[in-house]
Amino acid sequence: MLKVYREICGYCGCCVAVCPEGALELIDAYLSVGQECTQCGVCAKVCPLGALEVTNEVAV
Amino acid sequence: MKSQYDILIIGGGPAGAIAAKTAKEKGLEVGLVEKRPAIGAPVRCAEGIGKKLLADFIRPDERWIAAEIERATIIAPDGTTMELAHEMAGSEVGYILDRKVFDRELIWQAADAGAEIFVKTRAIAPILEEGKVIGAKIEAGGDVTEVKADVVIAADGVESKFGKWCGIDTTVPMREMETCAQYVLADINVPQNVTQFYLGNETAPEGYVWVFPKGKRAANVGIGISGKKSGPGHRAIDYLNSFVRKHFPEGKPIELIVGGVSVCKPLECTVSDNLMFIGDAARVSDPLTGGGIYNALYTGKLAVDVASKAIANGDTGKKALMEYDRGWRSSALGKALERNHKIKEIFITLSDEKLNSIVRSISKINMKEFDTFTLIKELIRVNPKLSLELGALWASIR
Numbered sequence: 467m468l469k470v471y472r473e474i475c476g477y478c479g480c481c482v483a484v485c486p487e488g489a490l491e492l493i494d495a496y497l498s499v500g501q502e503c504t505q506c507g508v509c510a511k512v513c514p515l516g517a518l519e520v521t522n523e524v525a526v
Numbered sequence: 527m528k529s530q531y532d533i534l535i536i537g538g539g540p541a542g543a544i545a546a547k548t549a550k551e552k553g554l555e556v557g558l559v560e561k562r563p564a565i566g567a568p569v570r571c572a573e574g575i576g577k578k579l580l581a582d583f584i585r586p587d588e589r590w591i592a593a594e595i596e597r598a599t600i601i602a603p604d605g606t607t608m609e610l611a612h613e614m615a616g617s618e619v620g621y622i623l624d625r626k627v628f629d630r631e632l633i634w635q636a637a638d639a640g641a642e643i644f645v646k647t648r649a650i651a652p653i654l655e656e657g658k659v660i661g662a663k664i665e666a667g668g669d670v671t672e673v674k675a676d677v678v679i680a681a682d683g684v685e686s687k688f689g690k691w692c693g694i695d696t697t698v699p700m701r702e703m704e705t706c707a708q709y710v711l712a713d714i715n716v717p718q719n720v721t722q723f724y725l726g727n728e729t730a731p732e733g734y735v736w737v738f739p740k741g742k743r744a745a746n747v748g749i750g751i752s753g754k755k756s757g758p759g760h761r762a763i764d765y766l767n768s769f770v771r772k773h774f775p776e777g778k779p780i781e782l783i784v785g786g787v788s789v790c791k792p793l794e795c796t797v798s799d800n801l802m803f804i805g806d807a808a809r810v811s812d813p814l815t816g817g818g819i820y821n822a823l824y825t826g827k828l829a830v831d832v833a834s835k836a837i838a839n840g841d842t843g844k845k846a847l848m849e850y851d852r853g854w855r856s857s858a859l860g861k862a863l864e865r866n867h868k869i870k871e872i873f874i875t876l877s878d879e880k881l882n883s884i885v886r887s888i889s890k891i892n893m894k895e896f897d898t899f900t901l902i903k904e905l906i907r908v909n910p911k912l913s914l915e916l917g918a919l920w921a922s923i924r
Binding site for chain 1: 561562563568570646648683684685686687690691696697698699700703705706707753756757758761762763782783784785786788
């Protein structure tokens with residue numbers, strides 16, 4: 467799953483712009499991850515702060 | 527909020543605000559929604575803009591001018607510096623704005639003109655009819671209402687989603703997303719009236735570090751690097767921290783700003799039936815400098831100029847709105863975007879040695895006026911070793 471470390475996130479929207487699936491949405495200071503996410507990791511790579519990570523954990 | 531407007535604008539940054547003001551001046555009913563609770567915050571910007579360019583849209587006001595800039599200095603990886611003086615630095619000479627105040631002023635002007643502004647209110651989906659946009663579902667405080675409009679303008683910035691919801695791919699390629707971090711640093715010694723740009727693959731791979739003075743003993747110190755070069759342990763924030771440790775160890779960060787700037791080509795088409803894209807959402811930020819304020823204002827105003835005619839004629843289909851797309855592409859702005867994208871594509875391939883020798887040779891060039899053509903011609907002349915790279919560039923932009 468794609469993990470959002472909210473204590474690191476600067477809610478800038480950089481990740482939203484590069485997501486090829488349109489799975490990310492920034493609502494003020496809250497980044498949401500939609501069902502469309504394929505865990506491609508592009509967002510995690512570009513994040514200026516390192517607030518995103520593709521992990522082996524399964525979403526609950 | 528009404529259930530029907532002539533123009534519905536998604537986003538309250540400079541592009542959306544100038545569009546709303548222009549629409550009202552043309553006698554149109556306009557609503558603007560901004561998802562954040564405040565206009566102008568958080569800032570996502572290095573805040574530099576050319577003086578002449580800005581004057582086309584708003585009267586300069588000391589309330590939102592943090593510093594006036596007379597010169598630009600470029601610093602090569604080996605420390606060689608070159609200065610672009612007032613008369614030859616072109617549009618990079620100008621102001622450092624206080625965007626929190628600037629953006630509020632723009633939206634204030636729109637509101638004064640009669641535009642309806644809604645904050646903490648966001649578009650969550652388009653309303654489509656036979657595949658064409660006829661409005662948007664708007665959410666505020668948990669309630670969703672349907673708002674119809676002759677024309678919807680997507681001014682939703684770098685994180686634009688509205689186009690995607692309408693089936694238009696607005697994804698920025700990873701390698702053309704500049705991932706950025708910036709501190710407002712206080713209690714530092716920086717030269718006033720001078721912007722500084724640091725180049726180098728160690729300092730800022732496929733990007734640059736900027737130091738923009740902001741009032742006395744303070745500056746925006748920030749960096750943008752290509753998304754391609756970003757990763758764990760070497761992100762924009764890591765590069766920024768090591769730059770600050772080296773150059774401004776005494777600096778006190780009073781604000782941390784992060785963000786993304788697209789340096790790709792603009793959207794293939796910036797209009798669709800009843801739909802227009804402006805500013806960062808149209809991907810019209812400058813691919814070389816990353817500047818986007820003027821581009822937002824220019825496209826925002828032009829879009830409404832065209833939309834108002836289309837509305838008056840009762841046809842807001844793609845064909846009628848194409849005048850906007852053709853308009854900005856054939857303008858000086860459109861040409862600069864095309865040219866600067868080509869220059870950027872070459873710039874990102876240059877090694878530190880090449881960057882050093884370019885900066886060294888530019889500092890020897892005597893130019894009355896700074897423009898890209900003269901610059902490249904002169905570079906080839908004084909630096910024949912670079913003719914291979916720069917020759918291709920020269921051929922591509924002439």
